[in-house]
Amino acid sequence: MPDRLVLDYDAMLAPRLGRGIEPADIAALATRFSDIHEAVQHRYNAGDLAFLDLPAGGEVVEQIRTFAEGMGQAFDTIVVLGIGGSALGTIALRQALLRTGWNEAEAEAREFFPRLFVLDNVDPTTIAPLLDRLDLARTLFNVVSKSGSTAETLAQFLIVQQRLRAALGDEGWRGHFLFTTDPSSGPLRAIAEQDGIASLPVPPGVGGRFSVLSAVGLLPAALVGIDIDALLAGAAAMVQRCASAALHENPAGMFAALQYHAHERAGAPIHVMMPYTDRLAGVADWFRQLWAESLGKRVDTSGAVVHRGPTPVVALGATDQHSQVQLYMEGPFDKTITFLTVRSLPADLVIPHAFPDLDALAFLGGHSLGGLLEAERAATRSALTRAGRMNMTIQLPDIGAHSIGQLLMLLQLATVYAGGFYDVDPLDQPGVELGKRLTYGLLGRPGYEAPDDPAPDSRHVST
Amino acid sequence: MPDRLVLDYDAMLAPRLGRGIEPADIAALATRFSDIHEAVQHRYNAGDLAFLDLPAGGEVVEQIRTFAEGMGQAFDTIVVLGIGGSALGTIALRQALLRTGWNEAEAEAREFFPRLFVLDNVDPTTIAPLLDRLDLARTLFNVVSKSGSTAETLAQFLIVQQRLRAALGDEGWRGHFLFTTDPSSGPLRAIAEQDGIASLPVPPGVGGRFSVLSAVGLLPAALVGIDIDALLAGAAAMVQRCASAALHENPAGMFAALQYHAHERAGAPIHVMMPYTDRLAGVADWFRQLWAESLGKRVDTSGAVVHRGPTPVVALGATDQHSQVQLYMEGPFDKTITFLTVRSLPADLVIPHAFPDLDALAFLGGHSLGGLLEAERAATRSALTRAGRMNMTIQLPDIGAHSIGQLLMLLQLATVYAGGFYDVDPLDQPGVELGKRLTYGLLGRPGYEAPDDPAPDSRHVST
Numbered sequence: 001m002p003d004r005l006v007l008d009y010d011a012m013l014a015p016r017l018g019r020g021i022e023p024a025d026i027a028a029l030a031t032r033f034s035d036i037h038e039a040v041q042h043r044y045n046a047g048d049l050a051f052l053d054l055p056a057g058g059e060v061v062e063q064i065r066t067f068a069e070g071m072g073q074a075f076d077t078i079v080v081l082g083i084g085g086s087a088l089g090t091i092a093l094r095q096a097l098l099r100t101g102w103n104e105a106e107a108e109a110r111e112f113f114p115r116l117f118v119l120d121n122v123d124p125t126t127i128a129p130l131l132d133r134l135d136l137a138r139t140l141f142n143v144v145s146k147s148g149s150t151a152e153t154l155a156q157f158l159i160v161q162q163r164l165r166a167a168l169g170d171e172g173w174r175g176h177f178l179f180t181t182d183p184s185s186g187p188l189r190a191i192a193e194q195d196g197i198a199s200l201p202v203p204p205g206v207g208g209r210f211s212v213l214s215a216v217g218l219l220p221a222a223l224v225g226i227d228i229d230a231l232l233a234g235a236a237a238m239v240q241r242c243a244s245a246a247l248h249e250n251p252a253g254m255f256a257a258l259q260y261h262a263h264e265r266a267g268a269p270i271h272v273m274m275p276y277t278d279r280l281a282g283v284a285d286w287f288r289q290l291w292a293e294s295l296g297k298r299v300d301t302s303g304a305v306v307h308r309g310p311t312p313v314v315a316l317g318a319t320d321q322h323s324q325v326q327l328y329m330e331g332p333f334d335k336t337i338t339f340l341t342v343r344s345l346p347a348d349l350v351i352p353h354a355f356p357d358l359d360a361l362a363f364l365g366g367h368s369l370g371g372l373l374e375a376e377r378a379a380t381r382s383a384l385t386r387a388g389r390m391n392m393t394i395q396l397p398d399i400g401a402h403s404i405g406q407l408l409m410l411l412q413l414a415t416v417y418a419g420g421f422y423d424v425d426p427l428d429q430p431g432v433e434l435g436k437r438l439t440y441g442l443l444g445r446p447g448y449e450a451p452d453d454p455a456p457d458s459r460h461v462s463t
Numbered sequence: 464m465p466d467r468l469v470l471d472y473d474a475m476l477a478p479r480l481g482r483g484i485e486p487a488d489i490a491a492l493a494t495r496f497s498d499i500h501e502a503v504q505h506r507y508n509a510g511d512l513a514f515l516d517l518p519a520g521g522e523v524v525e526q527i528r529t530f531a532e533g534m535g536q537a538f539d540t541i542v543v544l545g546i547g548g549s550a551l552g553t554i555a556l557r558q559a560l561l562r563t564g565w566n567e568a569e570a571e572a573r574e575f576f577p578r579l580f581v582l583d584n585v586d587p588t589t590i591a592p593l594l595d596r597l598d599l600a601r602t603l604f605n606v607v608s609k610s611g612s613t614a615e616t617l618a619q620f621l622i623v624q625q626r627l628r629a630a631l632g633d634e635g636w637r638g639h640f641l642f643t644t645d646p647s648s649g650p651l652r653a654i655a656e657q658d659g660i661a662s663l664p665v666p667p668g669v670g671g672r673f674s675v676l677s678a679v680g681l682l683p684a685a686l687v688g689i690d691i692d693a694l695l696a697g698a699a700a701m702v703q704r705c706a707s708a709a710l711h712e713n714p715a716g717m718f719a720a721l722q723y724h725a726h727e728r729a730g731a732p733i734h735v736m737m738p739y740t741d742r743l744a745g746v747a748d749w750f751r752q753l754w755a756e757s758l759g760k761r762v763d764t765s766g767a768v769v770h771r772g773p774t775p776v777v778a779l780g781a782t783d784q785h786s787q788v789q790l791y792m793e794g795p796f797d798k799t800i801t802f803l804t805v806r807s808l809p810a811d812l813v814i815p816h817a818f819p820d821l822d823a824l825a826f827l828g829g830h831s832l833g834g835l836l837e838a839e840r841a842a843t844r845s846a847l848t849r850a851g852r853m854n855m856t857i858q859l860p861d862i863g864a865h866s867i868g869q870l871l872m873l874l875q876l877a878t879v880y881a882g883g884f885y886d887v888d889p890l891d892q893p894g895v896e897l898g899k900r901l902t903y904g905l906l907g908r909p910g911y912e913a914p915d916d917p918a919p920d921s922r923h924v925s926t
Contacts, residue, residue: 122832125862288787319584322548324752330761361621431793443827446822446826
């Protein structure tokens with residue numbers, strides 16, 4: 001049986017830290033958690049939490065496998081057009097599970113799997129050079145939007161479609177698209193049906209930021225050779241592990257309870273996630289969306305105006321020891337730090353012995369870079385703990401698909417539980433609508449008004 | 464004369480926002496600023512703020528130019544070994560001023576300038592694949608450490624030196640290194656002298672996070688063809704502009720004053736920097752170090768324990784509208800948002816007209832991606848302002864070296880002024896020492912003790 005992820009929260013607690021959360025608080029959180037666990041079960045029964053069903057795989061996973069092993073073989077480059085929840089999960093999987101420099105490596109080093117690009121912004125200075133160097137005849141564009149109406153993604157689609165038509169003709173372009181979108185509604189679904197574009201569904205009840213284990217993340221993952229069965233099995237193991245309503249047995253519940261309590265009762269609204277390997281930086285970025293968009297809410301579940309929500313922050317070890325750790329050590333006690341670490345990295349390099357007369361170099365000889373990274377993590381944890389800074393550690397057995405599956409599901413479940421503790425709906429995002437409507441208005445979309453903001457007071461502009 | 468950058472802070476203020484900072488507060492801040500401006504001048508006179516002299520160029524800039532135009536031509540790849548302040552400025556310059564995908568582009572698209580990699584971590588899973596695909600005979604390694612004793616950088620150096628010796632022999636390796644370090648002390652300086660390695664100085668009085676316009680950032684910039692004269696001229700123009708002690712004439716002072724007041728008097732300790740172009744994401748990361756490490760301090764200038772400091776956060780538009788903006792719109796009123804925008808981008812793409820029957824696509828036709836990005840920024844600014852969220856906008860004339868020079872100097876000066884408002888020393892970083900010492904101890908460096916932390920209480924570990 002593959003190893004399990006470990007959550008060590010000793011340094012969140014007062015016995016270890018000299019401040020922070022008291023063991024008696026945990027007892028109160030545990031009582032509350034059993035109610036939250038039950039409420040989540042009800043919401044699952046109502047069909048709102050369909051992401052919990054994704055690890056079971058099923059027909060769509062078969063379709064994905066069939067495509068990846070069949071038509072997918074025709075392409076040497078995959079480009080995902082998507083933004084937010086349609087991009088962050090795929091970026092996290094790519095960074096964690098493919099070797100660094102994948103897209104620059106020769107085909108043989110990629111075992112002849114395709115390159116994988118994700119276009120997650122509409123910056124022309126990024127998109128133009130990328131499109132210019134693609135061999136369109138060998139490229140598949142996976143257009144990902146649950147609603148099928150995301151302006152950024154449709155703008156990318158229109159530009160790419162024009163280029164493909166010009167290069168491959170009025171028929172040939174169609175085989176270079178695959179849409180991942182709602183099974184029955186939205187503009188992308190309409191185009192798929194009208195133009196006969198291949199498509200995969202995002203299941204109803206799976207929100208964008210909870211979609212990494214649907215076709216949204218699994219199709220690109222399968223195309224580049226990631227073991228999606230192991231990914232799903234890891235996620236399924238975490239769902240199973242979190243079946244318990246007992247807080248001390250449920251790591252996602254404990255993560256949520258402690259972050260919530262640290263925020264609302266111990267003055268720490270800033271939640272830092274700090275992986276100690278480049279490989280997990282994408283997971284931290286993905287979590288940043290999950291935590292911010294799910295918990296940052298104007299109203300609670302009773303409709304009262306509360307303006308609630310923690311602010312997630314991503315830091316990277318060891319790099320950010322030279323950027324953010326000064327603040328974490330000495331600044332306000334307004335943060336929790338969650339280290340992500342790996343029992344063993346998939347590659348290492350030994351530091352040679354040299355310059356024996358120079359102390360600053362001599363002691364490094366014989367250690368490995370992985371050993372240096374791990375020593376820095378342990379030292380930073382120790383220093384932060386001595387400074388009374390709440391921190392916890394999530395340790396993965398390795399950077400394999402099963403471990404990543406466990407981690408992704410842990411954090412998704414923790415987000416839903418945190419919605420319970422914060423008493424907000426973790427599944428909606430009403431605050432982004434106004435900006436969308438104003439964008440439509442500025443671009444002249446019929447039925448939408450442009451903002452008629454007054455010009456800035458010229459006394460408040462330095463020119 | 465090149466255009467100046469514009470700071471628009473109208474939406475920080477109560478007349479526009481309905482809450483936030485009152486005009487009367489600005490008057491009080493202006494009074495305080497004139498004292499701070501004078502104190503900064505004193506500190507400059509004492510030699511502590513030598514980064515303000517860097518725009519004047521001088522002998523080192525000549526050396527850089529000579530190297531870049533001479534020996535530097537022999538290399539088709541530059542790899543910077545450095546971390547924190549030795550890496551972030553170079554990454555910011557690369558991302559802003561080179562075309563996206565520079566390292567993957569053919570030599571002709573790079574106008575035959577070299578590739579530029581920055582190794583800013585010690586993760587072997589990143590470093591091993593990169594070293595494996597370099598042509599060492601055509602690669603220059605620029606080892607950057609002001610102290611010359613940074614463990615991460617020296618570990619990278621030892622690994623690279625061994626590879627170069629193996630590939631190029633006991634003599635040949637030396638010509639593939641250039642050290643940027645203290646002019647007279649430290650282990651890298653000792654090796655440079657002992658082994659005859661080319662070197663450039665980091666001037667005394669220039670701290671790591673204020674070193675981007677020294678040889679630290681200028682050498683790699685010059686090697687890849689960035690116009691370092693324009694960069695320095697832009698910075699010099701900003702120094703000149705900030706010679707005024709009148710707050711409303713000094714954009715760096717105004718930036719610092721408003722961020723400080725928003726934090727300490729208006730409840731916003733979280734300072735988001737949100738560029739609306741991928742090109743400026745590196746500048747925001749660089750600023751994140753500057754702001755956090757300079758202002759996050761345990762003691763004030765009188766030695767009183769204060770645990771002070773704002774938390775900088777980087778967001779990227781339009782991407783993070785789909786990740787963080789829900790929280791910024793609806794969550795607590797604990798943030799300021801600073802948009803970075805550009806009057807015109809160096810490249811654009813037109814969105815074609817297509818699918819006239821589908822509203823969600825039809826309205827996009829005829830706009831450009833740059834226009835979409837700008838509409839999204841304007842809409843997000845408008846939405847945040849309507850929601851009463853303090854925000855300001857820094858607009859650059861373009862993404863050229865002169866504009867970037869202005870921006871980098873604006874933010875460095877703002878950081879020093881903010882040190883005055885927060886009443887902390889912006890130039891030190893005592894909080895990182897404990898972690899360094901514990902790392903040394905864990906790795907067995909003589910004279911350092913490993914942490915003897917007790918094992919975590921097993922009741923507080925989920926396994």
